[in-house]
Each structure stands twice: as structure tokens, then as C-alpha cells.
Amino acid sequence: MISANLGCDEFREQVFKEPFEGGLYIVNGDTTVESEKELEAFFEKEIFLEWPSTKFGALIVNTEKGRITGWDNIQKTALTYCVSKEFGVRYSTVVLEMANASAVWETESNIDYIHVQRLDDNCTRNITDVVFDVRPVGVGGKYLARAFFPKYARANRSLLIDLSAFNHSPKQQADANRNIKARTWSHTRVPA
Structure with missing residues (x-):
């Protein structure tokens, strides 16, 4: 911990x-920060003031002016x-795990995740026909x-999975899959 x-x-x-x-900058293990200005704000709020999101296991949500932000009703x-x-x-495997995670969140909240399979051949951060993309990345286990x-702007709305996530024993992989699902979807929280 820093x-x-x-x-x-x-x-x-x-x-x-x-x-x-x-x-992007990565803090707290897998939380993204878009700019150096936001990184400085994160430092002031989370590190210098020691807010609770820096404690392992805390749910991370985005706030603006003290209000939790998320997707609107549409x-x-x-x-x-x-x-x-x-x-x-x-x-x-990734398609199946995304479908499984999406189904859980759709059951627990009033949201709908839609896999647009026709775009999978050219799925990049520049595709504007989707809200977000799911892509592999090689960051050597940094997350x-x-x-x-x-x-975040569309170009920064990516769910990136490091290739090291696939190199675990079956038990480690099951634990990693649970962690990926929990952390990934907690970042896309919808305000009540």
C-alpha cells in the first residue's frame, strides 16, 4: 500500500x-484514472486524506461533487x-464469462448488458457502436x-483483461474470475 x-x-x-x-493510470490494483490532473486529485483525496477506498476490498464508485455517478435510466x-x-x-471463454457476469448484474439491478457480436472481429477502443469494449492486454500481471x-469518454471505456489472468491453476483461475467479475461490474455501478 502506498x-x-x-x-x-x-x-x-x-x-x-x-x-x-x-x-490510463492504475491505482488500488485495478482502478483507472484518466489524466494526471485526476491522479493528483486522487492523491489528495484518497492517499493524503486516507479515504476508505484505499483500503483493500472497499467498493470503488465514482463521485462528482459528493454525489455517486453512474449510468442514467436510459x-x-x-x-x-x-x-x-x-x-x-x-x-x-471470455464471451461466456462476460455473459455469466452480465446475467448476475442484470438479475440484481435494472440494467441490461448487450453483447454486439457482429463487432467482435474489429473490437477496439475506437468502435463507437458500443458503450465499451473487452480486450486482452499484456501488462505483465500489473493487474x-x-x-x-x-x-469516461468512449475511447477510455475498455474492460481490459491481462493475459496473465489465464495462467493460473483451476482454483486460482476460479478465484480470479470471481474477482474480475466483482471488480469489473462494481466499477459500472448504477445509482439507486
């Missing part, structure tokens, strides 16, 4: 930034996504998976 005794510059040096075009009924065929032999907050 100490509140660090200054903002030292904190920034310890934060992982994804090494590809459009890469958006939440059509959260469309594509799954990249770049997963190769793991593509069908297993990461998602996004609803306020």
Missing part, C-alpha cells in the same frame, strides 16, 4: 501507467459491448483486469 507520507510527485512515480496508446438499459477476437483460443467509470 503511504500517505509520500508527496504527490513520489506517489506519481509509483503509479503504473499502461504502456500503450490511450493507456443508458443503463443498453450497455452494449464487443469482445475482441484477439483473445484467440480464449475468446469463447488481472481493469474497467472504467461511466463518465
Whole structure:
């Protein structure tokens, strides 16, 4: 855990930034931060003031001016996504796991996830016909998976799964799948 005794510059040096075009900062293991300005705000609020989201296991939600943000009542009924065929032999597993996770969240809340399979052959961060994309990434285990907050621009609304997430024993994989589902969908929380 990063100490509140660090200054903002030292904190920034310890934060992982994804090494590809459009890469985001990753804090708390899998929470995304879009810009350096937001990273500084995160430092002030979460590290320097030691807010509870920095404690392992806390649910992370996005807030603006003290209010929880999320999908509006129209958006939440059509959260469309594509799954990249770049997963190769793991593509069908990812499609199945996404369907399973989506079904759980659809049962628990008034939202609807829609897999737009026709876009899977060209599923990138630049596809505007979906709300978000699901793609593989190679970040050497810096995280297993990461998602996004609803306020992010389309190009930054990607659910990225590190290829290392697939290199576990069956028990580790089951645990990782549960963690990926829980963390991924908690970031797309819909306000009550």
C-alpha cells in the first residue's frame, strides 16, 4: 500500500501507467484514472486524506461533487459491448464469462448488458457502436483486469483483461474470475 507520507510527485512515480496508446493510470490494483490532473486529485483525496477506498476490498464508485455517478435510466438499459477476437483460443471463454457476469448484474439491478457480436472481429477502443469494449492486454500481471467509470469518454471505456489472468491453476483461475467479475461490474455501478 502506498503511504500517505509520500508527496504527490513520489506517489506519481509509483503509479503504473499502461504502456500503450490511450493507456490510463492504475491505482488500488485495478482502478483507472484518466489524466494526471485526476491522479493528483486522487492523491489528495484518497492517499493524503486516507479515504476508505484505499483500503483493500472497499467498493470503488465514482463521485462528482459528493454525489455517486453512474449510468442514467436510459443508458443503463443498453450497455452494449464487443469482445475482441484477439483473445484467440480464449475468446469463447471470455464471451461466456462476460455473459455469466452480465446475467448476475442484470438479475440484481435494472440494467441490461448487450453483447454486439457482429463487432467482435474489429473490437477496439475506437468502435463507437458500443458503450465499451473487452480486450486482452499484456501488462505483465500489473493487474488481472481493469474497467472504467461511466463518465469516461468512449475511447477510455475498455474492460481490459491481462493475459496473465489465464495462467493460473483451476482454483486460482476460479478465484480470479470471481474477482474480475466483482471488480469489473462494481466499477459500472448504477445509482439507486
